[in-house]
Amino acid sequence: MKTYLECVPCLVRQTIDTARQVSDDPTMHDSIMREALSTIARADLSLPPPVLGGVIQRIARVTTGNDDPYRAAKQACNRIALTMYPELEQRVLASRDPLETALRLAVAGNIIDFAVHATVETARITESIEECLTAPISAQVLSNFRASLERARDILYLGDNAGEIVFDRLLVEQLPMEKTAFVVKGRPVINDVTREDAQVAGINDLVEVLDNGSDIPGTVLSDCSASFRSRFEDADLIISKGQGNYESLSDHEHEIFFVFRAKCQPIAIDTGAPVGSIVFRHRPRPV
Amino acid sequence: MKTYLECVPCLVRQTIDTARQVSDDPTMHDSIMREALSTIARADLSLPPPVLGGVIQRIARVTTGNDDPYRAAKQACNRIALTMYPELEQRVLASRDPLETALRLAVAGNIIDFAVHATVETARITESIEECLTAPISAQVLSNFRASLERARDILYLGDNAGEIVFDRLLVEQLPMEKTAFVVKGRPVINDVTREDAQVAGINDLVEVLDNGSDIPGTVLSDCSASFRSRFEDADLIISKGQGNYESLSDHEHEIFFVFRAKCQPIAIDTGAPVGSIVFRHRPRPV
Numbered sequence: 001m002k003t004y005l006e007c008v009p010c011l012v013r014q015t016i017d018t019a020r021q022v023s024d025d026p027t028m029h030d031s032i033m034r035e036a037l038s039t040i041a042r043a044d045l046s047l048p049p050p051v052l053g054g055v056i057q058r059i060a061r062v063t064t065g066n067d068d069p070y071r072a073a074k075q076a077c078n079r080i081a082l083t084m085y086p087e088l089e090q091r092v093l094a095s096r097d098p099l100e101t102a103l104r105l106a107v108a109g110n111i112i113d114f115a116v117h118a119t120v121e122t123a124r125i126t127e128s129i130e131e132c133l134t135a136p137i138s139a140q141v142l143s144n145f146r147a148s149l150e151r152a153r154d155i156l157y158l159g160d161n162a163g164e165i166v167f168d169r170l171l172v173e174q175l176p177m178e179k180t181a182f183v184v185k186g187r188p189v190i191n192d193v194t195r196e197d198a199q200v201a202g203i204n205d206l207v208e209v210l211d212n213g214s215d216i217p218g219t220v221l222s223d224c225s226a227s228f229r230s231r232f233e234d235a236d237l238i239i240s241k242g243q244g245n246y247e248s249l250s251d252h253e254h255e256i257f258f259v260f261r262a263k264c265q266p267i268a269i270d271t272g273a274p275v276g277s278i279v280f281r282h283r284p285r286p287v
Numbered sequence: 288m289k290t291y292l293e294c295v296p297c298l299v300r301q302t303i304d305t306a307r308q309v310s311d312d313p314t315m316h317d318s319i320m321r322e323a324l325s326t327i328a329r330a331d332l333s334l335p336p337p338v339l340g341g342v343i344q345r346i347a348r349v350t351t352g353n354d355d356p357y358r359a360a361k362q363a364c365n366r367i368a369l370t371m372y373p374e375l376e377q378r379v380l381a382s383r384d385p386l387e388t389a390l391r392l393a394v395a396g397n398i399i400d401f402a403v404h405a406t407v408e409t410a411r412i413t414e415s416i417e418e419c420l421t422a423p424i425s426a427q428v429l430s431n432f433r434a435s436l437e438r439a440r441d442i443l444y445l446g447d448n449a450g451e452i453v454f455d456r457l458l459v460e461q462l463p464m465e466k467t468a469f470v471v472k473g474r475p476v477i478n479d480v481t482r483e484d485a486q487v488a489g490i491n492d493l494v495e496v497l498d499n500g501s502d503i504p505g506t507v508l509s510d511c512s513a514s515f516r517s518r519f520e521d522a523d524l525i526i527s528k529g530q531g532n533y534e535s536l537s538d539h540e541h542e543i544f545f546v547f548r549a550k551c552q553p554i555a556i557d558t559g560a561p562v563g564s565i566v567f568r569h570r571p572r573p574v
Contacts (some may be wrong), residue, residue, distance in 0.1 A: 005303050005316055008324075013295040019292075029292055034328045037295075041324035045317065 001252045003045040004266035011052055018060045022069040037057045048247040050218030057189045068188035077112050077163025085166050092170050102171040107278050108132035109167025110242055110261045137280045144282045145257055152237035155180040158219055159193040160242025165201040179209050186213035218248030229262045255285035288537045290332040298339055300374045305347045309356040322346045326331035335534040337505030344476045354441025355475035365487045366400050367409055371451050377456050389458040394565050395419035396454025397529055431569045432544055439524035442467040445506055446480040447529025452488040464494050473500035478572045505535030543570035
């Protein structure tokens with residue numbers, strides 16, 4: 001997906017959030033903002049928004065020397081989500097269709113996204129859970145998902161954000177875990193998951209955890225490590241979680257299930273799904 | 288008032304609105320956006336937001352050769368407001384306190400602002416009228432306002448937007464009209480009022496209409512004509528309508544009554560008034 005004009009004010013707002021997260025110094029905020037604006041003014045907007053998002057995060061890191069500005073916030077999100085986990089796990093196990101329930105809860109966790117809102121509240125997560133448990137999703141895509149899980153030999157689950165990763169764990173537990181690997185970012189960027197979050201969420205104890213070698217808040221293969229690219233190409237099924245992964249892989253040729261909540265107007269235009277709705281899409285494998 | 292960091296994404300969003308207003312060509316949108324971003328990246332943010340807003344509007348005009356992109360929209364707003372005028376005039380005349388009612392209705396019209404929302408709906412205006420007729424305003428400031436109107440020899444009413452100007456007319460009719468002049472912009476910028484709007488709203492038939500010689504969506508004296516600056520300095524009472532005028536005159540030494548609805552977070556921070564509330568402030572004359 002390209003960077004829409006509407007993505008630009010949002011990237012600028014994200015710059016302010018990050019500047020305040022990395023530093024308390026207004027001179028620093030000013031300097032990060034100006035550098036980000038000059039960069040966007042020269043950027044190739046045919047590239048997906050996470051590319052530019054990644055560049056802005058790098059500007060903030062380089063300007064301040066703070067390598068992981070969202071670390072405390074990510075830890076807080078993981079803690080909140082972990083307190084919810086036991087009850088949610090019970091809900092999955094007691095449900096008529098554990099795979100569908102876990103999928104819906106994984107989407108519910110997608111509300112925890114600092115790229116969209118600078119803060120997240122427990123009440124908002126609880127609301128998201130109830131919304132996602134009842135929102136319409138395609139029965140056809142769900143049926144394709146089951147068939148693909150059965151057929152696949154090598155599944156990659158592309159993780160999204162801290163906190164949300166605990167909700168992803170519910171879904172991972174319903175997958176054929178022996179043939180699944182969970183993918184995290186190569187280094188910290190906004191609140192995207194890294195190896196540390198996978199460890200805290202207990203994903204390490206369930207499946208292999210891979211890092212993609214990149215610091216872009218999405219999955220831009222050209223920025224990933226060679227070893228990750230080769231794993232990606234070998235995989236015969238990708239579960240792509242979150243909007244950043246959709247934005248960067250929506251034009252990619254691979255069997256992919258995209259799972260996220262549509263959070264803004266450009267995504268609504270690109271997917272045809274209203275803002276706030278669940279996007280659960282199947283890109284079949286190329287013939 | 289300085290340009291807050293939060294003003295920047297809003298200015299960028301305003302750029303997109305304007306780009307779409309001036310042209311249907313995506314290449315043109317792209318070029319206006321990039322030029323605006325480079326300009327903001329180099330701008331002096333200690334200046335009030337309308338300065339940068341004016342520069343962005345100039346970029347859009349120069350890029351496309353369209354000198355008055357909001358003309359049709361302004362005409363539509365004037366037409367809508369004029370259909371409301373007779374009933375509103377009756378409300379003023381039948382009210383216990385015509386000056387206060389007219390003042391409240393003038394604030395209600397301040398909801399018609401393309402710098403904040405790209406479109407405006409009749410329903411939203413009607414809602415604004417009911418809100419503003421009952422919202423709290425300071426009895427002390429109102430009492431100062433009456434006293435100042437009585438004492439003043441030379442009053443300038445700084446107009447704001449098209450459509451809104453018809454609501455301003457209700458207030459102008461309650462002022463000592465023989466010593467009042469109504470101020471419009473020197474040339475079109477966004478939906479700010481020009482001589483044409485004053486004519487359509489019938490303000491010309493009531494009081495002298497002055498133009499300030501500037502194309503900034505506010506009142507930045509250094510950008511105004513020498514003749515307007517001299518009229519401004521001679522005036523002993525200024526009625527400053529709208530947020531753009533507040534932003535550019537908030538630090539000015541003059542007796543000014545500011546009248547507008549607070550429309551964004553930076554204004555809420557600067558004035559201490561919550562977003563959506565009526566701001567009716569008195570800056571007494573310097574001693």
